[in-house]
Amino acid sequence: MLDLSVNLGGLQLANPIMPASGTFSEDLADVFDLDVIGAHVTKTITREKRSGNPTPRVCEVKGAMLNAIGIPSKGIEHFLTHTVPFFNRYQAPLVASISAPSADEFARLCEEVSVEGVAAIEVNISCPNIEEDGKAFAMRPHTTSNVLNKLRQATDKPLWAKLSPNTGEVTEVALAAQEAGADALVVANTLLAMAIDIRSRKPKLGNLMGGLSGPALKPITLRMAYQCAKAVSIPVIGCGGIATLDDVLEYLIAGASAVQVGTATFISPMTMVHLVGELQEYMRTNNITSLSEIIGSVRDDEASDKPVMQEIGQ
Amino acid sequence: MQKKTLQAALGHPETALTAFEVPTTVLSNKPVNAEYHLLVVSAPEEILACTPGQFFNLLCPVSDAHSPYLRRPMSIYGFDRHKRRLSFLYKVAGEGTGALTALKRGAILPVLGPLGHGYSIKDDWQKLLIVARGVGLATLAPLAQYARQQGRQVTAICSARSQAALLSTDYFRQLGVNVIALTDEDGTSDTQNLRSIIEKQIAENGVDAFYTCGSNRLLAMLQELSRHYGIEGQVALEQQMACGLGMCQCCVRPFNRDGEQVQLRVCREGPVFDLMEAIPC
Numbered sequence: 001m002l003d004l005s006v007n008l009g010g011l012q013l014a015n016p017i018m019p020a021s022g023t024f025s026e027d028l029a030d031v032f033d034l035d036v037i038g039a040h041v042t043k044t045i046t047r048e049k050r051s052g053n054p055t056p057r058v059c060e061v062k063g064a065m066l067n068a069i070g071i072p073s074k075g076i077e078h079f080l081t082h083t084v085p086f087f088n089r090y091q092a093p094l095v096a097s098i099s100a101p102s103a104d105e106f107a108r109l110c111e112e113v114s115v116e117g118v119a120a121i122e123v124n125i126s127c128p129n130i131e132e133d134g135k136a137f138a139m140r141p142h143t144t145s146n147v148l149n150k151l152r153q154a155t156d157k158p159l160w161a162k163l164s165p166n167t168g169e170v171t172e173v174a175l176a177a178q179e180a181g182a183d184a185l186v187v188a189n190t191l192l193a194m195a196i197d198i199r200s201r202k203p204k205l206g207n208l209m210g211g212l213s214g215p216a217l218k219p220i221t222l223r224m225a226y227q228c229a230k231a232v233s234i235p236v237i238g239c240g241g242i243a244t245l246d247d248v249l250e251y252l253i254a255g256a257s258a259v260q261v262g263t264a265t266f267i268s269p270m271t272m273v274h275l276v277g278e279l280q281e282y283m284r285t286n287n288i289t290s291l292s293e294i295i296g297s298v299r300d301d302e303a304s305d306k307p308v309m310q311e312i313g314q
Numbered sequence: 315m316q317k318k319t320l321q322a323a324l325g326h327p328e329t330a331l332t333a334f335e336v337p338t339t340v341l342s343n344k345p346v347n348a349e350y351h352l353l354v355v356s357a358p359e360e361i362l363a364c365t366p367g368q369f370f371n372l373l374c375p376v377s378d379a380h381s382p383y384l385r386r387p388m389s390i391y392g393f394d395r396h397k398r399r400l401s402f403l404y405k406v407a408g409e410g411t412g413a414l415t416a417l418k419r420g421a422i423l424p425v426l427g428p429l430g431h432g433y434s435i436k437d438d439w440q441k442l443l444i445v446a447r448g449v450g451l452a453t454l455a456p457l458a459q460y461a462r463q464q465g466r467q468v469t470a471i472c473s474a475r476s477q478a479a480l481l482s483t484d485y486f487r488q489l490g491v492n493v494i495a496l497t498d499e500d501g502t503s504d505t506q507n508l509r510s511i512i513e514k515q516i517a518e519n520g521v522d523a524f525y526t527c528g529s530n531r532l533l534a535m536l537q538e539l540s541r542h543y544g545i546e547g548q549v550a551l552e553q554q555m556a557c558g559l560g561m562c563q564c565c566v567r568p569f570n571r572d573g574e575q576v577q578l579r580v581c582r583e584g585p586v587f588d589l590m591e592a593i594p595c
Contacts, residue, residue: 027560027582029329031426043563051577058556058564060383060409065556069563072577089329214383266557267373267385269426270335 229255367432
């Protein structure tokens with residue numbers, strides 16, 4: 001019997017494939033049965049209604065896209081009265097992604113979304129933080145600690161901290177989140193980027209800058225998922241540029257316990273369905289009965305070129 | 315794998331599947347004039363329960379010359395469920411449409427759709443006036459066909475740069491549409507002349523509803539005429555898209571709805587909107 005299930009800090013998922021926040025909504029139910037995937041992660045909501053950034057909000061670059069959507073949100077009321085009931089018709093657990101401009105507002109929203117029907121809360125601490133001069137909480141260990149401490153007090157639900165790839169201190173940030181009581185880490189969000197139209201000389205995004213996502217991001221976020229998985233004892237959820245089975249396996253081998261698929265769903269909305277099937281097929285073919293045989297199995301102690309040199313007779 | 319895929323393909327008992335990610339096969343892909351191409355594909359029957367005004371999101375082929383990454387939304391020019399045909403009329407404008415021109419007969423084109431909300435015709439809208447410029451007619455062609463099948467009287471004012479650039483006028487005439495062609499080269503397509511032709515239609519023939527798409531100039535003019543003469547209408551709008559399903563929220567535009575200005579997704583709440591709700595921008 002193949003076991004695709006995975007336990008993320010107390011939350012059991014039928015399989016490790018789930019959507020990345022912002023690339024998933026009720027609308028995808030038009031294309032496939034949403035119970036095929038391991039969990040449902042909502043687009044980040046804020047307490048208040050927000051209209052989001054000016055258009056253009058998206059542009060493409062080679063092998064990737066940039067977005068500056070700006071977290072348009074219908075607010076907490078709509079979330080509780082519409083989003084939660086919609087997803088409660090499914091077996092897959094619902095993960096509410098939330099954000100706020102200050103730690104106190106964040107904690108208040110966290111408390112408000114801790115309702116029946118919400119299985120876990122993903123805290124998007126990698127979005128701009130007004131209190132910290134436009135920087136995200138997850139840029140530094142001490143701001144991460146501060147906000148996570150307050151969030152931890154606000155809920156008993158499993159807390160997933162979504163980290164930023166824009167920091168040079170990802171391991172320290174990961175440890176700070178764990179120390180403050182995060183149950184899992186999502187590694188990572190989009191990478192701050194820019195594109196300019198050379199004819200008009202205008203930035204291609206209405207917000208000037210935006211987040212890079214897609215295959216081009218993968219080696220960077222994979223490296224971070226690896227570093228975080230080495231450093232912490234809580235589960236790491238890999239996120240960044242995942243589109244194929246090989247991408248999923250790479251993250252799992254690096255130490256991620258599950259993965260989030262984002263931009264690939266925009267290109268091909270059936271991606272997650274295919275990945276669940278292909279992962280199952282891969283395990284069957286390779287006589288792997290449990291995901292635990294894959295997770296963290298990276299042979300980094302043998303990563304030097306010594307064996308290769310021996311093979312070629314040096 | 316089979317079980318999961320089958321489960322996914324059948325959908326959840328409480329939510330019917332309406333959009334399909336499937337491969338289609340190119341039957342032909344030829345230029346119709348200097349700027350426009352007509353692409354005809356063979357498509358599975360289940361994706362052809364379309365409404366005029368809906369669109370598909372196309373995965374354009376990557377080549378040495380073009381490397382589009384995101385899909386490209388394309389309104390439906392024609393669909394025939396019986397013959398399993400789907401067609402698109404497109405203007406070669408950038409990376410995505412440039413890539414499309416490379417498709418040869420027999421090539422596979424993955425599509426996602428049908429997507430969005432299309433045009434509707436109220437029961438008491440018997441005399442329809444279609445106003446379109448350039449490739450905008452592509453979106454309105456299936457509407458004209460449907461309206462004629464419903465026995466409605468249809469007049470189409472088609473505007474283009476030149477006689478050579480006029481699209482689909484023969485097709486419209488075959489459908490029994492009264493076609494009025496205006497061109498820049500003949501000096502007949504200016505706003506003032508267009509307006510007086512529309513007003514003449516209203517006075518002499520009567521108009522129950524306006525249908526248009528794309529152009530802000532046409533939208534603004536029709537809104538003015540709509541207010542003045544109390545004629546309702548619908549408009550299909552364009553906006554840069556990514557997912558086409560409503561998840562990414564990239565294709566929003568401002569609309570007047572229920573007394574306030576709201577941001578709506580062109581892909582999901584549209585692409586066809588009430589004429590008076592749209593805000594020209």
